[in-house]
Amino acid sequence: MGSAPSPPSTELSAYGQRLASAAPIPWNPQPFALDFRYGELAGSDFPTLAWRRALANAVAKRPSRLRYGDPRGLPELRAALQGYLWRGRGLRCEIDDILVVNGSQQGFDLCTRLLLDPGDRVVIEDPGYNLARQAFLTAGAELSPQPVDREGMQTATLPPARLAFVTPSHQLPLGSILSAPRRQELLAWAARHGAAIIEDDYDAEYRHGVGPVPPLRSLDQTGRVIYLGTVSKTLSPTLRLGYLVLPPALREVFARAKRMVDRHTPELEQAALAELITSGAYERHVRRIRRRNGERRAALLKALRERLGERVSIVGTDAGLHVLAWINGLPQAREAELTERAAAASLGLYGVSGLYDRPDDFERRAGLVIGYAALDEAQIAAGIARLDGLLRELGA
């Protein structure tokens, strides 16, 4: 008697298979002692008292019936965001254009599900944000990476596509601002091809000595732009609160999708954010941490200048919470050597090459995406001093 055949294993969907076979994007459970990872904030900057009070009020105001909420988000939060977007970003929209989501990542995900089929083309910035890139790849999209220069993503020769993903206010990671002619070119392209544009306005609150740039969404006449905002860079990435501003034609299907994927964003946190915005505490907080991050940025630029001088070229300093440092004496092929040596010395440094579509371009210099919002001035100076030492070890 032969042995019974072993039962078939649980098969993954095509989506699951793409996800399982993708190169993992690393996630460190513990930060390094000195860590320049971009996207992290200092715990001491969090408005603890205001948030605790707002949460406590939200708990106290709980309604007589606990029931599933509006998939689009709490009406009071959407009204508060409408006002904030107008005051803070010069963006006019209707309350019903706004969909509250669990941070930007859920925004990307809803866009990929509702707008992309496997095989569809997506225009992305090169270099660009790796988790958005991976969301599109996992959806089965064909990527069409576009070079980025001082005017942002190049838009002259965009191929037909279903979707474009851009960071017009502050290109991630190079820091450039998409120029006015390119904005028009991008919008005309989208109208021509029936494409949608995701505008990721991830750190628009931070402008250093330059005026605010209105979002691409403000120029959009044909309902192509999906604007994506977040509090991950002003309050905390752990809250998972973000919002989409949708073209009218997409409101209904996005609300249905939000309900289908998780009903709605947790209501206590939504109510707390609504209270913070409505009371003015949120914008006071933003002004305070903008100033605080300006101090950190000044300390970083000073340390880079004094320690490293001409050995690095710094770009993207006008906005946001990171700068990009090109290492002039080190080829890109040795970038990993630098970041690995840093890690061994408990220094968190992050190479830019992982954000390129082709990481292995041997024309490029090594580059570091330096986030500074989670460190104080002494830590920033100490970290750059260590970087100096490492570069000397590497002969750069």
Add this chain to the structure above:
Amino acid sequence: MGSAPSPPSTELSAYGQRLASAAPIPWNPQPFALDFRYGELAGSDFPTLAWRRALANAVAKRPSRLRYGDPRGLPELRAALQGYLWRGRGLRCEIDDILVVNGSQQGFDLCTRLLLDPGDRVVIEDPGYNLARQAFLTAGAELSPQPVDREGMQTATLPPARLAFVTPSHQLPLGSILSAPRRQELLAWAARHGAAIIEDDYDAEYRHGVGPVPPLRSLDQTGRVIYLGTVSKTLSPTLRLGYLVLPPALREVFARAKRMVDRHTPELEQAALAELITSGAYERHVRRIRRRNGERRAALLKALRERLGERVSIVGTDAGLHVLAWINGLPQAREAELTERAAAASLGLYGVSGLYDRPDDFERRAGLVIGYAALDEAQIAAGIARLDGLLRELGA
């Protein structure tokens, strides 16, 4: 000169098109004055003080760096859930089997994405939970609805499929408990076909005078069962906190998917729930509301018996937070007439026919899914008195 062609509109993906063309599942912004909607809880049952204290502690304990968390959930919450599942449900699992999600709906959604391709077959209970059903349909699945009787879903003639969705502890909506032979039959079927089983244990905390039933997951020898738990029926559906217990082979891809769809569940609420469970406050709360809901259930059964007597047949009373009332003198074709008249009189009544795969079965009687957890005894009595009046108007 002819006019320029109008630009193409933004096209939806196949998923988006299925979602846009699906019949909407209604959502009422406002409850009725007396509302028997299932899945809603009384605000007065929420442990306001304990939750506020736990949240305040979580805010106060915020780390020195605010950074994206573990996609699987906070380690302390997963450890607390492991203990709770063992004490409360007799379910042994490893901490790494647990994935924290934003309520059950996100659990369904992750399962559909990772395990279903368009055209795949899914076994569902008939009648069954409409939002799970819609999640499968939107994924493009072919449904294979199986009749439910007093022993739960019939399992003798299941077709090959990729996935089965079941509520073994308390069938939604009929209330039966899946019998031991059928549990074995279902597990053998899954092993034979390489299918996964989603076990939705949505209201397992509520047993009225009957012993607890161990979950299907406890019997699973071959890694087929994905267990799904939630606090939506014990704390609040607005918190959006749930958890999957995964077979080892699926842990990694589900964690990747969770990161891709929204990074992780909000951490303050995770920390608050961990504290509630670890301190014992959660289980004290569950005992308290189990007792309280037992009182409501007794009031409902008494009102149904005294007011309606033989005119209704009540099933599914042993567990959960709802009962099913078949209206003996009213054919299913008149169910909508009853619920619409009720709505006009500010009474929320919910017909069972919408939970069937074929809503228009003229052999069936009208039936009501009566949820009672959000009402007090006087409201329950008043609501059933109104139902009595409506049935008399309809001649039933």
